[in-house]
Amino acid sequence: MPTSQMPGPVIPAISRLLTALSPVRLPFDSLKFITDNTEKYGELFALYFDDQVNYVVSDPQIAHDILVTRHAEFHKAPLLRNAIGNLVGNGLLTSEGEFWKRQRKLAQPAFHYHRIASYSETMVSYTQRQIATWHSGEIRDIAEEMMALTLAIVNKTLFNMEIGNQAKRIGESVYVVLEAANDRLNSYAPIWERWFKTRQRREAQALAVLFEIIDDIIATHGEEDTGDLLSMLLSARDDEGKPMSAQQLRDEVVTLFTAGHETTANALDWIFYLLAQNPTAEEKLLAEVDALAGRTPTMADLAELPYSERVVKEAMRLYPPASGAMRSPLHDIELGGYPIPQGSNVAISTYAMHRNPKYFPNPLQFDPERFSPEREPTIPKYSYLPFGGGPRICIGNSFAMMEARLVLVTILQHYRLTLLPGQKVQAEQLFTTRPKGGLKMKILAREKAVPNAV
């Protein structure tokens, strides 16, 4: 039996044995598992496997303690490093201490307000370019479309690179790597995999594809200072005047490249999915968009588009694109009155927190007005954490908010997206929360649609 008294489910040996012996991947809905157990055991519970105990937090005060008040007592969790270390190495997402601080300071100027403002034109023109290939009445996989779009945007804005027709290849490779990472996170290691290593080989191939593309981006960028983030990283020198190593450069670029597109793409998928089911919210947003009278939106217009911000925030409440944050205490500590040993894995589940009726009444209802100026201040502090918090808060949060709103508004100037009859969409957690198997939607030209700008 577990040594700790903290309540929580014991993962029975038999279920692990069945998984290990099954020739196919058994269905497992990790999001439901976490919300069900939160309901059953509370906002801090333990997951007991063999002699290992992991912890799941969705209590805002404890999350605040971990991320803010006591942040110096935690590092990123070993489970995270073990799961995605082969992809992001020692980049900004996983590095620690003084080294992380230095790298964050180096990257920060690329995310300052004025800098981000200069990205807005790319965000809009790339969206216009993407939807110029759409036709009214056709069905498209919006998840694929958004992934390609956000990938192109992050590459152009941060690295001054055109990704061209590589988007599909990159998207597929990222998926394979994240799926393998998620299997490691869930200790999914079936016996056939241990023998044949098919998944391992697929992952190695996908990583090779991604690294080749990243190395190519770095090589073709050259030393010339084009004012973008990659130029800043290339010209950075440490205290001894040495440039960043090729490996570190790759780690930073691959981190920004993956963290900077997947999440925003998922946010957009869920926004379109939720709008398609909530005609009142959709109409309100369309009315706001139409007030632009067909003008190409700019960053300055966002002040006149407040409802678009509420829609984005509410969609990220129901479907937080990054499913949470993982930490590990540097010494034995106490959380919520329970002892947590040094080195344990502690996961903050924003998904469970955002769906808790204690903090968000009627939590399953899509209600963008929760984020109106009157109601937003009544949301309990630290119960809404789509971008995390404290010193490790998402460096790209303002970039992502602006991008999601500009892409959304630009698309809605031309098209409405609808779900297909009888369509069921399930959320899948692969580090990010994405629609399982993609998101097929029907594209319908708007009656008041403005002429396509491209």
Ligand code: HEM
């Ligand atoms: C809707 C979009 C996004 C969401 C929901 C999101 C979410 C998050 C979250 C929750 C964290 C904190 C993880 C932790 O505490 O362990 C994080 C960190 C990070 N994000 Fe984002 N992110 C988004 C977009 C972006 C964009 C656009 C970029 C870059 C262009 C980016 C780059 C990063 C990086 C580099 C970190 C690590 C920061 C550090 O530890 O210093 N993210 N993100």
